[in-house]
């Protein structure tokens with residue numbers, strides 16, 4: 001089936017004028033479809049990773065319908081159904097979905113300044129607060145053990161033991177670094193089950209191109225029942241770094257306490273008093289764990305031959321691993337400062 005024919009399966013307005021690539025996600029393929037009267041975000045769902053698109057799309061529709069109903073004045077992603085009323089379209093080329101493109105916004109791969117990061121924090125904090133009464137246990141766990149850090153470590157150990165494409169020799173230091181943090185993984189954490197986004201990168205908040213204010217949280221694929229500290233932590237992992245996730249020059253990669261503080265301030269402005277004391281106390285732990293975990297995931301994928309994350313060159317996953325581990329180290333060194341900052345802004 002041709003891509004235009006797939007697009008026409010959806011209930012879109014107008015004639016298709018152009019189709020071009022959009023964004024730089026590591027998992028799905030995203031296109032911008034422009035018609036003579038509207039713009040749409042069109043995505044091919046990576047079903048190697050999201051194995052149950054029915055459950056995935058059920059989660060997305062449930063959460064966005066809830067947000068639209070309870071917060072009609074806020075911008076929420078509007079998914080477009082197929083002409084026969086389905087949430088996505090399946091054909092021999094894969095599974096596809098459509099949503100209305102949100103215009104006059106920017107998605108940033110790095111904060112231009114602390115204020116960008118502050119605004120993203122307000123948006124994610126708000127997102128958490130707005131979904132506080134949504135019954136988290138009704139959502140499907142679309143990727144099992146997604147933030148099970150202990151399991152991620154076990155996978156790394158297996159990948160290292162198998163060394164299937166003979167890359168272990170070059171990454172012994174990185175593997176040792178991960179193994180040496182095993183005792184930091186707290187498997188006994190008991191925190192409230194929340195609706196979590198699980199991919200709270202800066203570029204998953206659209207900011208108004210004029211005012212810089214957060215407009216809408218996007219990329220809802222990994223919405224699942226989970227822990228607030230992981231969402232907080234993943235934002236810090238990605239956004240409180242002075243360099244890109246795949247910066248090759250490690251001397252440019254630092255954990256920025258200034259950016260961390262901007263995020264914490266914005267996060268509490270958004271989330272208000274919706275978190276428990278235990279959650280608040282463990283926010284810095286979430287940051288360290290998400291960064292450590294993501295580093296292990298990149299490293300595991302590198303050892304397994306780059307089958308999960310999209311890569312642009314052979315060492316890409318290793319480069320990503322190294323930035324993450326560098327950040328872990330610096331977060332560990334700054335842990336007490338992080339706690340102080342959290343206590344300064346908590347509500």
Ligand code: GN1
Pocket residue numbers: 024025026027028049198199219222245294
């Ligand atoms: C993936 O595709 P993207 O960029 O939204 C990944 C996240 C990682 C992130 C690292 C489903 O997200 O978990 O943190 O890359 N998503 C999935 O940049 O595995």
Ligand code: MG
Pocket residue numbers: 025027199219221
């Ligand atoms: Mg994502």
